[in-house]
Amino acid sequence: MITVEEAEKIILANAGDYGAEIVMFDEAAGRVLFENIKADRDFPPYNRVTMDGIAIRYEAIERGISTFTVRATQAAGDMPVNIEQPDECVEIMTGASLPITADTVIRYEDLIIKNGIATLQAVKVKYGQNVHLQGSDRKQGDILAVPGQMITPALVSLIASVGETEVRVKKVPRIAIVSTGDELVPVNAVPAPFQVRQSNSYTIQAILRQHGVTCGMLHLPDDPDKMKDKLQDALYHYDGIILSGGVSAGKFDYLPKVLEELQVEKLFHKVSQRPGKPFWFGRSEQGIPVFAFPGNPVAVFLCTHRYFLPWLRATLGMPGGEALYAVLDNDLTFNPALNYFLQVKLEVNTRAQLVAIPVAGNGSGDFANLADVNAFMELPADKNEFKKGEVYKIHLISPIYST
Numbered sequence: 001m002i003t004v005e006e007a008e009k010i011i012l013a014n015a016g017d018y019g020a021e022i023v024m025f026d027e028a029a030g031r032v033l034f035e036n037i038k039a040d041r042d043f044p045p046y047n048r049v050t051m052d053g054i055a056i057r058y059e060a061i062e063r064g065i066s067t068f069t070v071r072a073t074q075a076a077g078d079m080p081v082n083i084e085q086p087d088e089c090v091e092i093m094t095g096a097s098l099p100i101t102a103d104t105v106i107r108y109e110d111l112i113i114k115n116g117i118a119t120l121q122a123v124k125v126k127y128g129q130n131v132h133l134q135g136s137d138r139k140q141g142d143i144l145a146v147p148g149q150m151i152t153p154a155l156v157s158l159i160a161s162v163g164e165t166e167v168r169v170k171k172v173p174r175i176a177i178v179s180t181g182d183e184l185v186p187v188n189a190v191p192a193p194f195q196v197r198q199s200n201s202y203t204i205q206a207i208l209r210q211h212g213v214t215c216g217m218l219h220l221p222d223d224p225d226k227m228k229d230k231l232q233d234a235l236y237h238y239d240g241i242i243l244s245g246g247v248s249a250g251k252f253d254y255l256p257k258v259l260e261e262l263q264v265e266k267l268f269h270k271v272s273q274r275p276g277k278p279f280w281f282g283r284s285e286q287g288i289p290v291f292a293f294p295g296n297p298v299a300v301f302l303c304t305h306r307y308f309l310p311w312l313r314a315t316l317g318m319p320g321g322e323a324l325y326a327v328l329d330n331d332l333t334f335n336p337a338l339n340y341f342l343q344v345k346l347e348v349n350t351r352a353q354l355v356a357i358p359v360a361g362n363g364s365g366d367f368a369n370l371a372d373v374n375a376f377m378e379l380p381a382d383k384n385e386f387k388k389g390e391v392y393k394i395h396l397i398s399p400i401y402s403t
């Protein structure tokens, strides 16, 4: 049996690389960038007016001028209108390009405009106020985003702003999600009293979809020959396989043997953790990684987050995610010499600390409990007593305020 860290290391050593492809920029959210995004112009591209009002020369204020003749009105998108004299102004709107003969904007709230004359109220005017200077955010040619960055909504707006209609992204591996077990029936079926509806595959699919991966789904009955046929086919058609169930010590847990017969090399079987101890991981002759997660739904949930997602990040060339930590909120005893992934609900306390409140459940078959949980806390194997106030690593499974 290997440790969680050893398992992670082996998995990351088997990260793939599926190349790159071009997608339309407005369909790129959630994908991983595989090019530099460069500023084609300064950000902002001109001295941008930030308040509706009038544009003047500050020199006028220094000379005590407080009434201005309105020469013209300039909307955003209009060519800049110059002023000739210090006692002139241009009515100007937010987003307009400041004329080069002006340097300061006074907002309407600080003026009275009547019969083409703008009169300044008793307010202090500062040189350059209400102007967002050209190039003050980024300069033309600056790199705005680099390969390996996830294309977030913020990045989509940058890509649009620099006029890139297409963007180069990492190709996403094609993943087969495979359920096993004769006790499982389809979601739309009415199970017999001794059967359950298949749910693990949909959990995995939902997690992967959050990361831009679409998957093929298949089911294997507890029959070694049929398993072998279907798996052989999946190994041929996909870049990676995630299985759930059939890897522990049961009489019908044929999976490890079938995988071996298909020349999928076992890289480990069993990790010193709870849940998910019987996790089996291997690689086919063609280099296809096979994640065979234990069937218990909480084990599947944990293993997909703790092992598959880091593999996916590495495969997509994303930098390793920074570890997150939280403060344990209860004393706790866990005797087995295993890493314990405790189900927790995270909250932020009044001292701005992230606090992990354990959510007691009935073990790794209790997936109803997961609806109240937003992270696993990774408690180390070399301790049995965990005290309130101690800090441990956490793995987020949903946004902090969603439960």
Ligand SMILES: Nc1nc2c(c(=O)[nH]1)N[C@H]1C(S)=C(S)[C@@H](COP(=O)(O)OP(=O)(O)OC[C@H]3O[C@@H](n4cnc5c(N)ncnc54)[C@H](O)[C@@H]3O)O[C@H]1N2
Pocket: 179, 180, 181, 183, 184, 196, 197, 198, 199, 200, 201, 244, 245, 246, 247, 248, 249, 250, 253, 275, 276, 277, 278, 293, 294, 295, 296, 297, 299, 364, 365
């Ligand atoms: N003698 C031993 N028995 C067990 C051990 C052990 O070490 N020795 N390990 C236990 C642990 S830990 C786990 S986890 C499970 C894992 O067993 P399998 O990977 O063989 O999984 P199954 O037996 O097929 O299923 C376990 C459980 O999960 C349900 N399941 C499976 N697939 C799905 C699905 N797609 N959707 C919903 N539910 C699913 C299944 O019905 C079972 O209830 O083994 C322990 N036993």
Ligand code: MOO
Pocket: 273, 274, 275, 276, 277, 278, 294, 296, 298, 299, 364, 365
């Ligand atoms: O891995 Mo099992 O999930 O500990 O029950």
